[in-house]
Amino acid sequence: MKLYSAPIEQLINQFAKLPGIGRKSAARLAFHVLSLPEGGAEQLANAILDARKLVTFCGCCQNLTDKELCDICAAETRDKSTVCVVAEPRDVAAFEKTREYRGVYHVLHGVLSPINRIGPDDLRVRELLARLESGVVKEVIMATNPDTEGDATALYIARLLKPLGVKVTRLAYGIPMGGHLEYADELTLLHALTGRREI
Amino acid sequence: MKLYSAPIEQLINQFAKLPGIGRKSAARLAFHVLSLPEGGAEQLANAILDARKLVTFCGCCQNLTDKELCDICAAETRDKSTVCVVAEPRDVAAFEKTREYRGVYHVLHGVLSPINRIGPDDLRVRELLARLESGVVKEVIMATNPDTEGDATALYIARLLKPLGVKVTRLAYGIPMGGHLEYADELTLLHALTGRREI
Numbered sequence: 001m002k003l004y005s006a007p008i009e010q011l012i013n014q015f016a017k018l019p020g021i022g023r024k025s026a027a028r029l030a031f032h033v034l035s036l037p038e039g040g041a042e043q044l045a046n047a048i049l050d051a052r053k054l055v056t057f058c059g060c061c062q063n064l065t066d067k068e069l070c071d072i073c074a075a076e077t078r079d080k081s082t083v084c085v086v087a088e089p090r091d092v093a094a095f096e097k098t099r100e101y102r103g104v105y106h107v108l109h110g111v112l113s114p115i116n117r118i119g120p121d122d123l124r125v126r127e128l129l130a131r132l133e134s135g136v137v138k139e140v141i142m143a144t145n146p147d148t149e150g151d152a153t154a155l156y157i158a159r160l161l162k163p164l165g166v167k168v169t170r171l172a173y174g175i176p177m178g179g180h181l182e183y184a185d186e187l188t189l190l191h192a193l194t195g196r197r198e199i
Numbered sequence: 200m201k202l203y204s205a206p207i208e209q210l211i212n213q214f215a216k217l218p219g220i221g222r223k224s225a226a227r228l229a230f231h232v233l234s235l236p237e238g239g240a241e242q243l244a245n246a247i248l249d250a251r252k253l254v255t256f257c258g259c260c261q262n263l264t265d266k267e268l269c270d271i272c273a274a275e276t277r278d279k280s281t282v283c284v285v286a287e288p289r290d291v292a293a294f295e296k297t298r299e300y301r302g303v304y305h306v307l308h309g310v311l312s313p314i315n316r317i318g319p320d321d322l323r324v325r326e327l328l329a330r331l332e333s334g335v336v337k338e339v340i341m342a343t344n345p346d347t348e349g350d351a352t353a354l355y356i357a358r359l360l361k362p363l364g365v366k367v368t369r370l371a372y373g374i375p376m377g378g379h380l381e382y383a384d385e386l387t388l389l390h391a392l393t394g395r396r397e398i
Contacts, residue, residue, distance in 0.1 A: 003292040004263070004292060007265050010246050011246045027289055031287070033247055041251040044216075044217075044247055047206075047213040048210060049244045050209065051206040052241070055206050064230075065204045066206050092202075093226070
């Protein structure tokens, strides 16, 4: 005998497919959705359908947007000569939260990962090269995560860009603010040491 | 400037309303939904709409079902003389997983909670009383959680049922299987002691 009736089982299965949601959490979400007041479940379903229907890629930076050009690329106040290359749209949000960076972005939508069969053609590398042709871009900041795949992607793209005469930089890696030296791992400490600056 | 475009922001807001999902998890879910292959997002949205549309309450035990009578109430093999009263539909699933209980259920859809203004009229108590009128039910097992509200609900319903001549029992509370005495809290230990049985 099934534990739940078919439509509930189906909803739990769908929730359980989401990242970080197991069977138990999925059941909890399903029952929550069923207990929502009139229209609540429809709002969630419509938000999913709308987002899927309306959201496309920005023609310039490849970030997710519902316009032809995203707000950042369309803003006159942003410095178009500096491009920060990130792996995912949420990395753009992370930089925007600093409220300090005034350049623009380029979203790769992934990192090179031979083990998952993701090569340069699966990333938005071609679009990045096309952006550099106009000569407006002076500096490209590689801001992929400091892990094996992120480093490999940064290195690969840096090698592609160098011959074009554009300055390619990488984010600084070191002790995070508020972090303690005694708890920092060796690699972080090594990066902090080699990246030391005169004060 | 908004961090995400409007439809994405809207989707994140909707996910963030779900229990146990914060803004960061909601953003992760939203981007996952946007990255799903063709039709994936629609499947999730449709599962929500279908569940909401098809699922109603069982005419007998008030559990969630897509039929007039739920599978358990409709099954001829179940013992209709024993009713296990639980607070939520997921509690039914918990008992069913034991594969031992052969009686039927009654789902209250909540517990008495004066602080949240939930009184007896907000629970399916009236439906429980109506079930007892036929005289088929011989025993009612109160299986609400062993907390203040669960205990109060069990006590309240027990007092309502006693005059009807039906046997009212409560689940046994004590040390959980595999638990260690030294880690059990005082209240659990006290329950285990007062509920001791001859072997």
